[in-house]
Amino acid sequence: xxxxxxxxxxxxxxxxxxxxxxxxxxxxxxxxxxxxxxxxxxxxxxxxxxxxxxxxxxxxxxxxxxxxxxxxxxxxxxxxxxxxxxxxxxxxxxxxxxxxxxxxxxxxxxxx
Amino acid sequence: xxxxxxxxxxxxxxxxxxxxxxxxxxxxxxxxxxxxxxxxxxxxxxxxxxxxxxxxxxxxxxxxxxxxxxxxxxxxxxxxxxxxxxxxxxxxxxxxxxxxxxxxxxxxxxxxx
Numbered sequence: 001x002x003x004x005x006x007x008x009x010x011x012x013x014x015x016x017x018x019x020x021x022x023x024x025x026x027x028x029x030x031x032x033x034x035x036x037x038x039x040x041x042x043x044x045x046x047x048x049x050x051x052x053x054x055x056x057x058x059x060x061x062x063x064x065x066x067x068x069x070x071x072x073x074x075x076x077x078x079x080x081x082x083x084x085x086x087x088x089x090x091x092x093x094x095x096x097x098x099x100x101x102x103x104x105x106x107x108x109x110x111x112x
Numbered sequence: 113x114x115x116x117x118x119x120x121x122x123x124x125x126x127x128x129x130x131x132x133x134x135x136x137x138x139x140x141x142x143x144x145x146x147x148x149x150x151x152x153x154x155x156x157x158x159x160x161x162x163x164x165x166x167x168x169x170x171x172x173x174x175x176x177x178x179x180x181x182x183x184x185x186x187x188x189x190x191x192x193x194x195x196x197x198x199x200x201x202x203x204x205x206x207x208x209x210x211x212x213x214x215x216x217x218x219x220x221x222x223x224x225x
Binding site for chain 1: 162205212218
């Protein structure tokens with residue numbers, strides 16, 4: 001989920017488990033959504049994106065699901081590995097805009 | 113591909129001093145973005161350029177902040193005078209015209225004492 005206060009929501013999983021990170025977006029006019037991964041000490045890195053005319057998109061070990069009815073986005077990571085430990089941000093963008101709006105992020109901790 | 117390059121990676125300075133952050137976007141990208149990241153406010157867009165021209169600087173906190181892009185391969189973000197509340201990680205990102213995705217640099221971690 002998204003953070004409201006100072007502390008990021010945290011998801012702790014065991015290595016090998018599947019992880020699901022959720023994001024509630026704010027603008028019903030948004031038509032493009034992106035997930036970024038930010039490892040400690042690094043910049044956000046693009047993982048996967050989805051357009052609003054799709055409900056699901058799959059990448060390598062990752063799947064993004066979009067539910068426009070409730071303005072909800074999720075990132076599923078299969079067989080989570082310690083290297084997946086990072087902060088994950090969702091971002092939304094309205095068509096015609098060059099500027100995505102970033103969520104506050106969720107911290108994923110993967111225990112070996 | 114070298115990716116977006118930022119320098120310095122870390123900067124520690126005293127209140128009142130001038131700070132200059134530098135960015136080299138990915139070659140061929142014509143959009144450049146400056147962001148600030150803090151725990152309190154998350155990732156905030158400060159300003160972005162298209163073809164070296166500032167398009168939207170509404171995110172720049174105040175007149176102490178300024179940004180330039182003298183050519184397609186270089187941009188600076190300057191804070192003068194710096195204040196402790198400017199302490200944050202500053203990211204530069206770039207993207208191509210036909211692309212949706214921004215590519216971020218490694219960031220500059222600024223600490224103003």
